[in-house]
Amino acid sequence: MPEGRVKVSWIIAGFSLFLISLLTYVYYTYQTTRTEIMQSVDNRLLNAATSVKHILGEEYLTSVNQGDNISFSDYHSKSKQLSEFAQALDIAYVYSMILKDGKVLFSSSSYTQDDQNNGKVTQFLDLYPEATDTNISAFYSTEPVFEISSDQWGDFKSIFIPYVDPINGKTYLTGADITIYNLNQQLKESVSKAAAMASFFFFIAILVAAIYIYLLKRSITTDSSTGFANHIALEYFIKKSNAHHMQLAVIWINEIEDINSFYGTEVGDKVMKNLLIHFKNRTSSHCHIYRLATNKFVLLAPQEIPSDEFNSLIETYNLNTPLLTDPFIYITLCAGIASGNKHLLLENAHIAALQAKQGRHNVVNYSKALHDVKTQYQYNVEMAKEVREAFDNNRIVPYFQAIFDTITNKVIQYECLPRLVTAQGEILKPEAFINVVKRSRMDGLLTRTIFSQCISRFRKTDICWSLNITAQDILDPSLSEFIADELKRYPHPGNITLELLETQAIANFSEVKAFIGMVKTKGVKVIIDDFGSGYSNISNVLKLEVDGIKLDGALIKQIVNDKDIYLFIEHIASFANQLGLQLMAESVENTTIVTALKKANVTLMQGNYFAHPVPHVNTVTEELAL
Incomplete structure (x- = not known):
């Protein structure tokens, strides 16, 4: 007996849900359809009334506003054009009006076949006795006025668009009417169709749900292949x-x-x-x-x-x-x-x-050690959400670190480095979020975002700047096309340098070489970043025909304490000088490293010893003050 009551309760609940859903769907369909129809009507009225001015022409409207007499033939010709236009748009009437001595007069109007048969064709400067307060107030409005009204011609929705004659300053209206009886019929038909369709689909949904629940109950808690709980x-x-x-x-x-x-x-x-x-x-x-x-x-x-x-x-x-x-x-x-x-x-x-x-x-x-692993998992999940929200809310921004020429003691360019601004305003460096960006395959979006901001920031300056780009970016056709399009519109592409990771460039040699050729034809410079990790093969780099080399920061930090590394850098500097390649050193952190690099003939340096990354750059050339 209790089981039967449960089934009855489920049936009642299901039927109630169906009825509520049906009524909700019908109401939603009615409101949506009504909104769409009325929006469509408003757009049609606006287009029709706007077109009246162009059909009549400035000469005709000016003559009317100046009080000049319009010949019967001219008026008849304009009325015919308006009538044909209204018929083509399925609009009841289109017309123009003037206000004289507080009364609304027609200066032009379309007509229908019934109007001709019944002798109701509007003539020039005919009085519009049914003019409402809304109609009259439109002469004093600065924007289109809509109205639903009834007169001797029927029930209409109308629009009145005010214009001011530039010659005499008088206001005239162009207007359009559409019969609203058919709109109500459309709404009734739409509601009927929605009710029938909703009944059908909800019945199917309930049937499918019932079958699904029945099958689900049989297998929800059991592994079918072993018979054990799941x-x-x-x-x-x-x-x-x-x-x-x-x-x-x-x-x-x-x-x-x-x-x-x-x-x-x-x-x-x-x-x-x-x-x-x-x-x-x-x-x-x-x-x-x-x-x-x-x-x-x-x-x-x-x-x-x-x-x-x-x-x-x-x-x-x-x-x-x-x-x-x-x-x-x-x-x-x-x-x-x-x-x-x-x-x-x-x-x-x-x-x-x-x-x-x-x-x-x-x-x-x-244990505790695995608790730390779990904490890292949770951090990665939270950071993935933070990164997504940062992209959505424009909180991925570039910071700029100066690259100095130690011979001239001036900044030659700025490297643009990504930063993430959290919702709390904390500034995160790439090492805090770059792994999540790569794991989520948003590295292309990161490049696009930073590149776009740098293009906008430096477009009206002569500042030289550089940006890291990955092989994955190059292999993405849409991103390569985006970069190419931006370079076409950038006034000084010669001020831009793209930095490629050496290992990625060599691993995707043919694609990278083609990309380098493309951007260099537009004037952009290309250098190899992180050169020297693993004592690289310089011949492979030369085949890419790049403009320069940036030495790996790990090498720079060891130049003072490792003689072999010093000799390697000295050799690369000599080789770069002979080939006319630009040679830079990054991660320069102290004066001892600066001295060693100068001794090795490396003069272009970047690092916190000279300048930390900052959110803004000077528009004038900075000098090195040590």
Whole structure:
């Protein structure tokens, strides 16, 4: 009996939901259709009334406003043009009006065939006795005025557009009327169709939902291939359990994916089922077992059971005993174990299991070290959201670090470096968010954003500036096209330098070389960034036909303490000088490095010793003050 009441309640609830949804949909359709129709009507009226002025012509309107007499033939000709225009637009009437002695007079008007048959054709300067206050007030308005009214010709929606004659300063109106009876008919038809359509689709939706719920109930908590409880049952059990502290082990079968790809999923499911039966037979009645995924299952136990039981259960599994004998299949396991707050168990055990798999351990217990890993995961998620919001709210901005010529003691250019401004106003350097940008595949968006801002900032200056660009940017056709289009409109492309990472440039040699050729034809300079990591092959760089080299910061920091590095930099400086290549050093942090670089004949330097990155640059040349 109670079950029958539940079913009746569900039926009543479903029908109520259907009725509410139907009424909501019909109301929404009515409002949407009405808005669309009225918007369309307003646009048609506006276009029609605006066109009246052009059809009549300035000469005709000026003559009317000056009080000149319009011949019958001229008036008839204009009326005919207006009538044909109104008929073509399916507009009831189009006309023009003047205000004389407080009365509204027609200076032109279209007519219909019925008007001709009934002798109601409006003549020149006919009085409009039905003129409303709204009609008269339009002569004193500065913008179009809409009105719904009734007169001897029917029910209309009208528009009046005021114009001021530039010669005598008098105001005249152009107007248009459209019959609104048909609009109401359209709304009624739309509502009827919406009700019928909504009834049909909601019936189908309810039918599909009923079937889906029926099928879902059968399989919602059970893994169909093994017959064991699944992850939904696990989550429900944890949520409803009165125990706030438990133990949970996530066990990972290393070979399942290989078994599935080699023997098929049917064999893989047999392996998993036999393994679940094996552990079920060896656990106490207080433990629960769940299949979590294709290659994972979970053991869940109360906090009171000794934690060693999980470790022993997993570590004592005999790897030399086949789970299947036809074919012979052996497996290995790794597991992560967590205990404590039930709401954190599954996530913590997952992290521990991942560490076990990566470190090739049998069992890893969640600990303080893994808590730090989890914190990093959470930070990455939060940072991904922060980065997305920063792009959406224009909080990715360029900072500028000066590059000095130590011979002339002046700034030769600025490198544009990205910064992220958080919602709280904190300024983040690239190392805090660049990995998230790359992982989210937003590095192209980052380049586009910084490049656009720099183009806008320096367009009206003679300042030279540089920007890092990646091979991924170059391989993106839309980004390359965007850069090419921006360079066409930039007045001084010779002031722009693009910096390419050496390793990326060599790895994508042909594409990078083509891109370099394209931008150099527009006057842009190209240099290789981070040169020298791993003692690079200079011949490969020369084949790219770049304009310069920027030495890797890691080399610069070691130039004082490593003689081999000093000799390498000295050799590169001599080689660059012979080939006419520009040579720069980055990460210059102290005067000792400056002295060593000068001794090695490197004169262009960049680093915090000279200037930190700043949000603004001077429009005049800066001098080096040491």
